[in-house]
Amino acid sequence: MSPEYAPYGLWESPITADAIAEDSVSMSDIFVDPVTKDIYYIEQRASEGGRYVLLSNQTQNEVFAKDFNARTRVHEYGGAAAIAYNGTVYSSNFADFLVYAAKDGKIQPITPEDPKKIYRYADFSVHPVHTDLLVAILEDHTHDTPQTVRNSLCVIDSAATTVTSLVCTENAQREFYAAPTFSPSGDRLAWQFWEHPDMPWEGGQLYVADVHYNPNTHTLSLSNTKLVAGSASTISACYPLWASNDKLLFTSDEGEEGNRFANLWECTQACTKPVLSSVVQQDFCMPPWTLGNYPFAFLDDSGTKAICVAWRGGRSVLYVVDITTGSYTEIKDESFDFVVVEHVQRVSDYTFVFTGLRSNAPGAAMLCTLIGPSFIPDFQVLGSTASTSAAPFPEGIISLPIPLELKLAGDNIVYAVYYAPNNPAYAGSSIPNEKPPCVLGVHGGPTGLEPQNLNWLKQYFTSRGYAWLDINYSGSSCYGRTYVERLKGNWGITDVSDCIEAVQSPELRSLIDTKRTAIRGGSSGGYTVLASISLASSVASKTKFFASATSNFGISNLELLADDTHKFELMYMTKLLGGTKEEIPHVYHDRSPVYFSARIETPLLVLQGNDDEVVPPAQSWTIIDGVIKNKGHVEAHFFDGEQHGWRTSETIKKAIEFEREWYEKSMVRASVSK
16 A cells, blocks of 8 residues: 655554553563562553552562552652562552562561551662561651651561661751662661752762661661762762672762763772773763662672663663773673663673663563673563553554754754654655654653653654654753753753754754744653743743643742652752752742743643642642733643653543644644645
């Protein structure tokens, strides 16, 4: 059958909202029992209301009950909800925030239920000798405001069902903990610590302490606590992992100004130093937005070699690092086509697991064995996120990412990823010389990263004749700390100008219809959307630069956000804007889109979860009210039961269809009819 011609943006596509939402599954985590070597992974299933399902790779069955939700809300974004040790699986349960243990078919809670206290737990580490004792993060929401939530490290006695404090200070409302990990003997404990106004990737510090066991009380205590890496606000040390009882490995971005990348470091009794013989200008980790997402694991019992994930050009690469010599070897093989590699854990010698995402295929939980001195990888799929019920899409319908380096004003390089319109049923537009409309995606964070993995929302649009453009603007992660710090003090300015200038660049003008470009984003990406269509610094001579806009749970009022966002990000804006609300009130006002809603001429779609505690619904209500009062063009949809992002099939479907219909009404059909 010969390909057809139709206007860009109006192609018919088999990639429907139903098909995307019906079987939407993502691989949330993978972990290994270090004793039995059994492998477990966690799937998030939209068809089950976004439930996180913990599966045994050995049996392919759920470890816990059918209504169990293996998810935690520590730091709100969660992660590290479960762990396995010697045949017992431990997991937080989202429904009641208790921790449960499962072994031989028996399931029981191991943390006490107290109606007067609201505790959340995550990031467990089992003591290797006294295995009924676990160290974990405890987040106390008994007084549940962003200013009064308290974080600490605790010890869970799984046999007695008790919880005791291990590390806690009088400043717990300002403090955070992550990645507690015992040395092989259990005599030492390492963990990450940071406090407001830092985020863990800005000033994460690693501490090590001696562990003491009291046989009379069956409890643990610490002494000789030392700071071994990282520095508040200036150096970030993350992901501690013991190579032996005397050597700790971690990532650190310590280095000379302008050449700061998160590389692998080691700490011994003698010194703390880089593992690599010279700085590799690639980040060997992603910023720890979620807990437990380790970017490296040891390949041998002696801890002399490690498999490491680094980021080059916005994609994951794998290295085998020789810790004794400081050399590294890239895993180059045609079978390695993963663009995102996360949750790396050791299974046995030269065998490890990870969650992987590709550009042209669904994500998966993976097992890899490195063979021979050349480290030839042998990959095995353990679990796939591919649909089990929907009909397969036509071959050749996936639009592959094209990474771009754009030279913008001041010779600044900004990174982008372009997806061309693509559908094997169409040869192009039926309108002579038509260029495709474009959807410009703005990632969250704001110091996050938009990776290049297969995303069916993007394919939904490219298969209908849209172009899609992702901008990893100045401030995005995985391009080194200097690139991240371009956004310091400039949020709402640099991110916006990068997006506008990218669309105007010669590379993009030749590919897309710049007058039919929509901007869309979620969370802080939604803020950039709103800022780009309202703030004076953005609109200036570019009023209504974007033809359409979509804000998914976007921020409109920075003053309000400084008071009511969750604890983890409560002080995040201090560096992004250049001070606190009290220190620079004019900046918080002048960069809040809600105060400039009268300038919004771009048709605006707002989508918001009613249970969002990261960006509360009031952020959307206020901007909507402002646009309506000024007789602007706005449409809004609020979703009950949804938090920060869409988890249920019903919401995913509706959100996709609302967005497509909005672009068709606001910039596609109107243009075609002219």
